[in-house]
Amino acid sequence: MSRKQKIVTIEAEGRDRGKSFLILEKSAWDQERWAMRLLLALGKAGVDIPDDALTAGVVGIMAAGITSLSRLTPDDAEPLMDEMMGCVSIIPDLSRRDPANTEMPITRSILRGGSQGEGDIEEFATLLRLRAEVAELHVGFSVPAALSTLAAHHLTSNRQNSSTSRRSAGRSSRAVKPRSKNSKATTG
Structure with a gap:
């Protein structure tokens, strides 16, 4: 079975409107290495x-990881962000097909912009969209x-924990043993 792929065409207003990109799934090994x-x-x-992210499964873990990215140092975040974009290429012309595989459009690596000139991606929103698509x-x-799933799971688990806490607040869940006549009450 071949790896998953997706063509994303930017429709938002701006300098990247109409540009198309191909995203190809990384190998399982590369995905594991990136996640680690x-x-x-x-x-x-x-x-x-x-804990509520862990109990929500992979969706919760990924959501918690995504929401925590801002806590990473630039030295730790930049290679991870760059690697995310490593599976994205630009499609200069959607109508031109790869001669080796006519199912696929011709693509090329994305040119990064910088202080010396513009690259293939000129809008910050395009980078965000492509990373989300990856x-x-x-x-x-x-x-x-x-x-949204993580937030819903968090709310549900908080409600369940709250109602359990309220029910058990007035009584202990341990069975109480009656004291024999010979036993003395102690306080600790």
Whole structure:
């Protein structure tokens, strides 16, 4: 079975409107290596993955990781962000097909812009959109949906914990043994 792929055409107003990009899924090995570097960087930054994120499964873990990226140092974040874009290429002309695989358009690596000139991506919003699409292709859910799922799970678990706490606040869950006539009451 071949790796997943997705063509994204930018429709938002701006300098990137109409540009198309191809996202190809990374190998399982590359995905694991990237995820491990993310978790290690988050640990180094002192980020704990909350219990409710862990119980929400991979969606919760990814959402917690995404929301914690701002705690990473630039030295830790930049290689991870660059690697995300490593599976994205630009499609200069959607109508031109790769002669080796006519199902695929001709692509090329993205040229990065800088102080010396413009690259293929000229809008910050395009970078955000492409990174979200990369995440969605690789883990099978959208970043906004993951955040929404984590928030809903958090609210539900808080409600359940609150009602359990209120019910048990007035009584202990341990069975009380009757004291024999010979036993003395002690306080500790």
